[in-house]
Amino acid sequence: MKLPPVAAVSRPCLTGLQSIAGIWLPAEWFGAQERATRLLSVWQSKARAYRFPAGDLLIFHEARSLQCEALPGWPLRRYDRTLASAELSANERKAAPAADVWLITAGQIEALRLADAEPILPGLWVDLDAYPLMECVDASELVRLPEMDLDLDGKSLGEVLGDGLPQASDRKQQFLEKLARDRQRSGNRTESASSKPGLLAGTGVADILRVLKIMAFLVGCVMLTVYLAEGMRSQPDPPLEPGASSLPQGTMPLTPPTAELPIPPAPENAGAGWALLLVAVLVWVWFAHVLRRSKARGEPPMLKYSTQPGGASQASSSAQSRIPPRRSHASPPRQRWRDWMVQAIKASGLANLLANYHVRYMREMLQMFEDGDLEKALRHAVPLGESQPMSGQALGNPQARKDLSLSRVSGAGGAGYNFGEEFSQHLAATYRRAFEKLDREGRVDEAVFVLAELLQSRSEALDYLERKERVKQAAELALAWDMPVHTIVRLHCLADDWRTAIAVARRDNAFEAAVSLLATKWPDASRRLRVEWAQSLADRGQWLEAVDTLWPVEQERNLAIRWLESAEKAEGQLAARALVQRACLVPATLQTHVERIARLRNDPEAYAERTALALALIELKAPNTACRRLAKAILPALMVDIAQTRASFHRQQLYVLIQLSGDELLKADLPRQPFPEASRPQALASRKDTAHWQAPPAGNQAILDAAVLADGQFLLALGEAGLVRVDEQGKITARFATPATHIVAAHSGMLALALIKRDQIWRVSRIDIANLHITDLGVMQLDHFATSYDGIGWTVAVGNRLCVLDSTRSLRDVLWQVTDLPGPVISLQTNRQFEVMAVGKPGGFEAWQYRLEDSRRLVGRDQYDYGGGNDFWMIDASDGVLGVSNKVKPNKVELTLQYPHRHIGIALDGVVTSSAAVKLTKDRQLLACVFDEPSLVTRTFFLTHGRSGPCGVLEWPYDAPASTRAMDGDWVIFDCEGRLWHMNAATSMVRSISLRL
Known part of the structure; x- marks a missing residue:
């Protein structure tokens, strides 16, 4: 009830900028509908509302600095536990009766008690009938990542050339049949051994016996080799005169077979060399056996790019194809064991024996070329390896091929022979003459084999096939060999395989070069590919670039004008x-x-x-x-x-x-x-002083995620309330009626993906921000996903599978994938240039880093163990992995940042750290280090390299935990009470918003 008025006050109203704790809406001034509208306009999260007979009362969760004249009702100021509509002196407050609200009317105080009011629930005033209800999703049928239905893995040369190559001899078929029988017998033995109980079951004794058998076999082989070596020394070949050649007439003299494996005289202490060789062989056999056992247990010691999907995807049809990652630029790792074996062979005196074998084999092979028996010569020919890096010296004798088909390879990298520059030139000339003869005889398939396999000239092989009008074969080989992407796209366009061409071009963003290559000789194909190029730019939200690309195609200018209108909107x-x-x-x-x-x-x-x-x-x-x-x-x-x-x-x-x-x-x-x-503008990292900022006042709607758009606008996720676009002042400029808790922002700032989790699956929608259009992409099970993308390719991870999805129309198209990582993906970070993921393993993780601007190639793969003096690890797209350790001292924190090649120490003074929780976010060279202090405030320190102290400090209310997001130099911090703070690191410009719906 209303208490009787008391003594008049000297200052009966509040004016100017005041700390306002509530608003009074008198019934004499406003009707019920008007009071409801005004109350909703200033509502904030955790606020309370009450209805009295004399009017409505709104109490803020925390006081806010507001301009009294701009408020929709009477401003109320808090004095201890009481709200007052005027600035009261101490004597006036002492004379006023005890109450919850003091209203000053006609210069006198009227007291109100909340016990006499009726609580108001403003949420019941909002009419939801006009909002469409979304159908619930049954989480029992989880939508899994799709499989790619395009074969971008490529085919082998034998599959491409088909029956054009000479058939294999009968000995090949006999060998394959014998191999199958041996495998079957081996499988039966394994099955029977595993089914028999006894002493050896479940123990390692059987393995030890098997290794001992292998060792005994190797000892016998070594003894046989010694016997043969002694026999050859007793009957050596007649020595060559200086300048003479042991090769057939008409060939060049053979230089020492390899620069890494010379032919020294046998040492006197050959017994030590034999012992060294035997020990090396036994160690290598044991390592190979352990390697096979670890693979059988499902513990792969190293990663391999397999085309078999893992996890639940294994149930899919084997006919479905996958998109492989582009091969790494790095040279193949040097196999050190080969170097050890070479040293052992030198010490044992076997170098002369191997050299004689090599000379004899090469003499016979060259004689086949001289005799014109090209079919047999090609089977015995040794490829030239100078154009490709090798992993080590081949130790065995060259062997003849069973046929001319090749396994799918993108480059060399295995063990090879180095016959010296002079003899390699002689081999190249011999192979070139064979190619010219095969070409004259119309034996195109064998000629391609010579170019691709023997001469290692794959670009020339593709050009040769194109001249012979075998474009389809050239396209398949270009994909199998991982040739430059513009070559792959151009050849598939000429082969009329547009689906593969467009998929590869969208995967690697390689339209421009392919269009230029096609423009002169194939204008129709160039125009069609140009249209697809423009469409991909439009899908990324780059409408002006898409218009420029499409405008030369006159038939499609109407589409270009529609894109121009989208940019204007x-x-x-x-x-x-x-x-x-x-x-x-x-x-x-x-x-x-x-x-x-x-x-x-x-x-x-x-x-x-x-x-x-x-x-x-x-x-x-x-x-x-x-x-x-x-x-x-x-x-x-x-x-x-x-x-x-x-x-x-x-x-x-x-x-x-x-x-x-x-x-x-x-x-x-x-x-x-x-x-x-x-x-x-001055970059934050270059400032000499330390900037200090305060969090903005609270709003009335929780912000669950935020992203910076073009022209300084923001896209905010409000959960079930959908998304809103706000300008720099916080004014809402657009609404999107799709629930969202997470935002994946496109680099163009014109597109975004909105995500919300439903039980075990994620619902994904595509937001066209300029045209205010929403596309429901469907639902999918996801473990990790990138928070930014290029407008088309979106990186996601499920278990040990990493995929890049084409998000333009659905989530069913895969642009790129790795399906059998050695462990589950535990973290994923991306930016415009790089993408890094952490793959879990026992006791640590592997960090895989891809360069996105270079056809998504793997540029780094490092292993890390947990601990190592670090309190925790942070994954960063540009720098890979950053180890962090912090030492807490009285009123001081010392951070140590461990980069791959350097350590950086930063000291933060004046920080209360008795029970601080440290969180780090990194973007480029700037780190945000957050300390949560109970009962105090949350401080965010912005740190940079080369500076011991912080560049800036942001204070945030402790009872409203803030979330931090870094976007290519833009930092956005927001909380569940409607606060948003934005800072551009390049300009140090700061903006604050209090979201009010």
């Missing part, structure tokens, strides 16, 4: 640049945008759009009349921006604009002194 700087493009391409339609041009000319706050438009005009190579009119319209306002230091242009740039506008008088009136320059 985005408003801001993108819409300003779209006006320039419209003036260049369709000048007759510029008249319909007179109002937009007038706003750009007259609005003082549109200086950023004017600057973008002016820069676009300056870059034009062939401006027309419409462009000149556009320059003339905005040039006066642009000069005002320059004078007010809102824009900065060089004098030469202004001369170009004035020349374009045709206004010679303005050019004559330009001042001779330098133009005033806009203040140059």
